[in-house]
Amino acid sequence: MLNTERMTSSFLTASPASPPPIFTTNCSSVLRTSCSTARTSDRFQQVESFALLIDKSKSVDRLLQIHASVLRHGLYHNPILNFKLQRSYAALGRLDYSVAVFNTSDEPNVFSFSAIIHSHVQCGLFDRALNYYLQMLNGGVEPNVFTFSSVLKSCSLELGKVLHCQAMKFGFDSDLYVRTGLVDVYARGGDVVCARQLFDKMSERSLVSLTAMLTCYVKLGELGEARALFDGMKERDVVCWNVMIGGYAQNGVPNESLKLFRRMLMVKVMPNEVTVLAVLSACGQLGALESGRWVHSYIENKGIQMNVHVGTALVDMYSKCGSLEDARLVFDQIRDKDVVAWNSMIVGYAMHGFSQHALQLFEQMSEIGYQPTDITFIGILSACSHGGLVEEGRSYFRLMRDKYRIEPKVEHYGCMVNLLGRAGHLEEAYELVKNMRVAADPVIWGTLLGSCRLHGDIKLGEEIAEFLVDQKLANSGTYVLLSNIYAATGNWEGVSKMRTLMKEHGIEKEPGCSSIEVNNKVHEFLAGERKHPKSKEIYVMLNEINSWLKAHRYTPQTDVVLHDLGEEQKERSLEVHSEKLAAAFGLISTQPGTTIKIVKNLRVCPDCHAVMKLISKITGRKIVMRDRNRFHHFEDGLCSCGGYW
Numbered sequence: 001m002l003n004t005e006r007m008t009s010s011f012l013t014a015s016p017a018s019p020p021p022i023f024t025t026n027c028s029s030v031l032r033t034s035c036s037t038a039r040t041s042d043r044f045q046q047v048e049s050f051a052l053l054i055d056k057s058k059s060v061d062r063l064l065q066i067h068a069s070v071l072r073h074g075l076y077h078n079p080i081l082n083f084k085l086q087r088s089y090a091a092l093g094r095l096d097y098s099v100a101v102f103n104t105s106d107e108p109n110v111f112s113f114s115a116i117i118h119s120h121v122q123c124g125l126f127d128r129a130l131n132y133y134l135q136m137l138n139g140g141v142e143p144n145v146f147t148f149s150s151v152l153k154s155c156s157l158e159l160g161k162v163l164h165c166q167a168m169k170f171g172f173d174s175d176l177y178v179r180t181g182l183v184d185v186y187a188r189g190g191d192v193v194c195a196r197q198l199f200d201k202m203s204e205r206s207l208v209s210l211t212a213m214l215t216c217y218v219k220l221g222e223l224g225e226a227r228a229l230f231d232g233m234k235e236r237d238v239v240c241w242n243v244m245i246g247g248y249a250q251n252g253v254p255n256e257s258l259k260l261f262r263r264m265l266m267v268k269v270m271p272n273e274v275t276v277l278a279v280l281s282a283c284g285q286l287g288a289l290e291s292g293r294w295v296h297s298y299i300e301n302k303g304i305q306m307n308v309h310v311g312t313a314l315v316d317m318y319s320k321c322g323s324l325e326d327a328r329l330v331f332d333q334i335r336d337k338d339v340v341a342w343n344s345m346i347v348g349y350a351m352h353g354f355s356q357h358a359l360q361l362f363e364q365m366s367e368i369g370y371q372p373t374d375i376t377f378i379g380i381l382s383a384c385s386h387g388g389l390v391e392e393g394r395s396y397f398r399l400m401r402d403k404y405r406i407e408p409k410v411e412h413y414g415c416m417v418n419l420l421g422r423a424g425h426l427e428e429a430y431e432l433v434k435n436m437r438v439a440a441d442p443v444i445w446g447t448l449l450g451s452c453r454l455h456g457d458i459k460l461g462e463e464i465a466e467f468l469v470d471q472k473l474a475n476s477g478t479y480v481l482l483s484n485i486y487a488a489t490g491n492w493e494g495v496s497k498m499r500t501l502m503k504e505h506g507i508e509k510e511p512g513c514s515s516i517e518v519n520n521k522v523h524e525f526l527a528g529e530r531k532h533p534k535s536k537e538i539y540v541m542l543n544e545i546n547s548w549l550k551a552h553r554y555t556p557q558t559d560v561v562l563h564d565l566g567e568e569q570k571e572r573s574l575e576v577h578s579e580k581l582a583a584a585f586g587l588i589s590t591q592p593g594t595t596i597k598i599v600k601n602l603r604v605c606p607d608c609h610a611v612m613k614l615i616s617k618i619t620g621r622k623i624v625m626r627d628r629n630r631f632h633h634f635e636d637g638l639c640s641c642g643g644y645w
Contacts, residue, residue: 083109086112355389422451422644479509
């Protein structure tokens with residue numbers, strides 16, 4: 001048999017100026033027949049025979065055998081065969097062999113240059129592709145449309161503008177493939193105006209150009225424009241569907257992402273790995289466990305590869321949907337875990353308040369030899385924060401900087417401020433914020449304000465709020481938190497002042513919204529709304545819940561109501577909070593004993609937290625609630641957070 005590696009080594013080290021070595025080999029019967037015929041025919045037929053064999057070659061070993069025979073017959077300078085060999089080696093994953101063939105060419109022509117540029121672009125080696133393009137121009141070889149359509153895929157927006165000028169100079173800018181490449185360059189660079197101008201002038205629009213424009217709109221968050229273009233497309237492949245489904249998921253519209261996925265299945269477009277990654281992200285955002293489980297089943301039944309990326313997405317989805325058990329099962333089944341997979345499980349434990357599990361997993365990860373990343377420490381510090389582990393948090397914060405040389409980001413400081421603030425170390429938290437090596441964002445200041453509210457430190461709260469207003473860093477959360485501090489002390493004048501400031505600055509309070517998934521459909525509730533089809537039954541259940549609470553002598557926590565109302569009005573206001581509407585709907589829509597899973601966009605209020613504990617005790621139901629900060633597992637009158645959230 002032919003020693004192909006030895007042959008290749010000899011070929012690669014041969015001087016381009018001298019004839020390559022003559023290989024002696026036992027070729028296949030097909031080759032012997034072809035070569036024998038070639039000896040008795042003219043050169044053209046010989047080249048044609050080899051060209052056909054190269055095109056039909058399906059493996060590197062087979063191609064090496066043909067290449068050896070080409071060299072034996074003295075055809076090593078034939079531009080057609082070199083071009084085909086060069087292209088075939090690249091297509092079979094041997095870019096090094098392709099480059100070696102290119103380098104043996106005495107005078108590479110436009111086809112050889114275009115092929116070598118294309119093969120490097122396909123491998124993501126954009127800088128090398130551009131270097132070959134420059135070499136081509138310096139060698140006096142004029143590019144063609146294929147050259148431009150290839151090299152455009154490798155360049156930035158600024159370089160793309162230069163190539164646009166060159167395309168116009170050579171008269172290729174009106175070519176469909178070149179113009180498609182230009183649209184893609186401007187779209188990737190976020191220049192929607194130029195991309196749209198080129199796109200609108202195209203007499204014929206390819207699927208690639210449509211997808212490029214679609215991607216541009218999605219990237220800039222212009223989902224309305226993207227959807228209009230998508231709906232108007234006569235032909236859509238899986239890439240188009242992925243762009244639109246992923247766009248909704250990435251821009252915080254997960255419900256639309258799931259709807260479009262179901263429509264994709266209805267028109268029988270086969271999803272791929274990219275599709276399921278986007279859909280799993282949407283399920284995680286919604287907390288749609290049933291839908292997520294269905295996608296998991298779909299992945300297994302349709303043979304979509306369960307690689308580390310899909311496995312990690314499933315871990316993330318199950319964690320965000322409240323099922324740590326499923327998340328851990330998937331995590332344990334992932335082969336060749338990378339640090340991203342470990343991070344996902346650590347963060348999952350942290351957000352559920354299973355702090356010790358997160359720390360143990362970190363130690364296990366470190367013992368195996370994985371190098372933690374900044375995301376790892378966000379998970380670890382978050383776990384310490386949710387568990388009130390002050391000393392451990394301080395230790396890991398030092399470890400991150402001193403041992404692993406990871407410079408803290410705003411998220412790490414945020415975890416530490418939350419940990420220290422909630423534990424009552426307000427001055428230490430305040431000093432940490434003032435001495436941060438990065439600029440504090442409104443989230444960190446809001447975290448510190450929340451701690452001031454928790455511990456009743458009105459003076460520090462006012463000082464922080466005034467600083468934020470003066471620096472124009474205040475957001476709706478800033479004003480609401482300070483209103484909370486004033487309301488808790490009965491300072492309604494202060495509350496009124498905050499509301500006036502919000503109006504003056506055009507800031508609106510984010511409305512509380514809770515969602516619950518029943519029978520693969522996500523139902524959303526706003527406080528006090530009556531638009532749901534089962535609104536009547538929901539309010540009947542709310543009245544029943546209120547009777548349970550009175551029987552257990554529960555006193556509503558009216559101090560959380562930020563309005564100067566009478567006690568009775570405050571109680572009525574609390575009764576229709578969005579999470580209570582979602583819980584009531586869950587009780588009337590699911591079988592007894594079924595776990596109720598609720599997702600809240602804001603932090604759960606103390607009154608709703610206490611009520612959920614009582615509902616879990618009275619009904620024997622487990623309630624899992626994900627709020628803005630963490631998960632709460634209510635069971636038999638207790639919460640997994642231990643009142644620490």
